[in-house]
Amino acid sequence: MSEAQNFKYIGRNTIRPDGFDKVTGRANYGADLTLPGMLWGKILRSPHAHANIKRLDTSKAEALAGVHAVATFADFSAVGDEAIEGGEGSSTLLDLARNILARDKVLYHGHAVVAIAAKTAAIAEQALALVEIDYEILTPVLDVRTAMAADAPLLHNDLYTQNGADKATTPSNVAARHEFKMGDVAAGFAAAEIIVEREFYTPTAHQGYIEPHACTVRFDKDGQSMVWCSTQGHFDVRASTARLLGMELGKLKVIASEIGGGFGGKTTVYLEPVALILSRKSGRPVKMVMNRDEVFKATGPGSASRSWIKLGAKKDGTITAMQGSLAYEAGAFKGSPVMMGCMTAFTPYAVPNMLIEGFDVVVNKAKVAAYRAPGAPQAEFAVEMLVNELALKLGRDPIDLRLQNAAKEGTQTIYGPKLKRVGLVECLEAARDSKHYQQALAANQGRGVAAGFWFNVGGQSSVTINMNPDGTGTIVEGSPDIGGSRASMQMMAAEALGIAPALLKPIIGDTENVAFSAGTGGSRTTFATGMAVIEAAEDVVRQMKQRAASMWNVTAEQVDWVDGVAVNTAGEDRLSLASICAGADRTGGQISGRGNINARGAGPSFAVHVCDVAVDQETGKVDIVRYTAVQDAGKAIHPAYVEGQFQGGAVQGIGWALNEEYVYGASGLLENAGFLDYRIPVASDLPMIDAIIVEVPNNFHPYGVRGVGESGIIPPLAAVGYAVENAIGAAVTDLPLSPPRVLQLVQDRG
């Protein structure tokens, strides 16, 4: 692609095509579908963090009037221990089944054990109370340190540490150890004139989407089974559910409802297979909706982490070595994103000597799910806190120090490839030149700067554009729209076709009316599905030119396409897209274009945030005074929604830094499973969030797009964390920086 493209529609802030339905309440989300004869499904969950199930008797529940079906792990007894694709993070089908309904052991407070479908939700709840379970309570393991101890109680007797190609022979709570290295860190530290190191902790935090998980399903023996659900990837729901139930893919239709937030947490299944089993047993449609307590206890969260990081530098600011060790909680089953933490931690820096190891550790908490740039915020928190400390000790401006060591095109990464063209330097410069960065701090205020890196992914996307006789068209895509991506698809198709965006209606097809598309995750939708949209639009243009050529008796090569009009280069003829569509019945039938791709070349997006805080040293309360989020979008298709991604990511990160954490009692019970006590940021907690869009084009996308969904949550933990450290003059190591913790730091400082 050329460096500066002249766009007609790209870069405008259009009104989103799904907007009317969303501001009027007409949009249908996961819990909004009702079917005739529908039953309500409810789940009985473990009251213990770790226990063996000694006896399970559902007979009294089954006998209750109005109860139509009961499901337990026995319904998954044919499921094998095989790897599953899709979603984010590694897992096996058996682990997935055991997470959905416990087998012989409950592994966390809120772990599902029995599901019941009844005529009403109230009857289902009554029936749950009639289920008899004898538990043998076991000691819970609630932290990576305890879990990794030699004498730790084991969650699984058959889990052996995978360390590269080696597998341990005695069982452990450590599922895997990963290592990445380049250069010689010992030599790098030997060459250093200053060394900083510290241990850090980040708590379990939840994605906190406002819409609880929900589905309505109907099993059909004749191959017309249907699942309606709120998900980031309905093809992944189809794959997981069909495999768990032993169904063929073609006999299960999954419809993605509107989705009320996901942030990675809706890339796996909890309810859908259970609801379909209940429907299969009862012969009736079944609806299941989690309440907020269930969402906090049994879905999501992001990994808690313990990390140790060490950096060495010369007095001139050159960083000579970076080393680290990360341990992430996976929850009850293996599969934390610690490997991605290892791969992202040092990537903002061009440093020859790096070594990092990561441990994937099971604990008695809900199995973690992907959470926006999974694994990166925890690791980058530790690294960026220390880069700020290094700047302080060297007497250097923190942005200037980062510019000196910044990764750029050609920088070798620790995980393999050299970086292609990236925009970290441009982001750092924009942050440095921002009005915010020029402003002086007042008393009791502090400033933090932090960078973040996320790979972004491509993958499979499928799109069909169906033209109509009046020149309008429908874009059928397969990526659930979680934040306004239909607006971007509409604009990219309009740009490629040369017609007004409003003439095109983007919709999310179900698993039967669009071909396979990977889920909305990895910041891939505007990039990869966008490429498929452009390809489908170009296919439409190619056919339009052929139709015009056949009417003019010229070859297609003699036809140009200019602003939605076919132009005969051998004469004066002109035919608009609308007139070709209107006459399509005489030239071979109506036109549709296809784009089926496996997108490569996702461009990484770097982010740089600047945060100013004010700390009340008497109460420990931290207020965000100013906040600026800078990020490389490659090319912003719809700038307002790109800004929205930056701002939303920043505020989720602010919540993680300041307030959010799972609080467990000694017996491993979750004590704050609700929005009152698990406090996500509210409007009065925040100032405006300044968003600065940097555009360093990604040459692998026709319009230069980089995904922007995830990088924005990576820098806030250290931007806020170091701002607090800077304000109070005491080292910050643990999140969240809630008032009691900050007050303790102030008091310990003296």
Place this chain on the structure above:
Amino acid sequence: MAKLHISTSINGEATEFLCEPHATLLDVLRNDLQLTGTKEGCGSGDCGACSVTVDGRLTCACLVLGVEAQGREIGTIEGVGSSDKLSVIQEKFLEHAALQCGICTPGLIVSTQALLQQNPDPSEEQARYFLAGNLCRCTGYDKIIRAVLDAAATLRAEQQGAA
């Protein structure tokens, strides 16, 4: 327990329904009356996704029993704007890109309407505090607050034009 017969008004329309004594107004709206624009995010009054008005007062529908609607005027998102024209608040939410996933949007629009009825000229801080009961996890609130303040300014200008 037998269901109770309730006569109420929803968005200005006389409405009757039967409901269990324990059913919340939110359950009745969503499951019995198919008014699913009012969303459930928590069921405990902490998120504001189910914001409605009861006799003009902003309320979480999950904290009110269905039977309490007897003789009251209930206002929901379905009563904001009209089928052919959005309200100024709705338009401003779209113009400012003040929604991403949109699940909190109905509640925020109902709450914003209540705010601007009480205070047609809120400061940024007043808007932030009034809307602190409406959780949004996607936007970081920046564009929501801008939409609210722009809607307030537009409505004031319309009022002055009409006066």
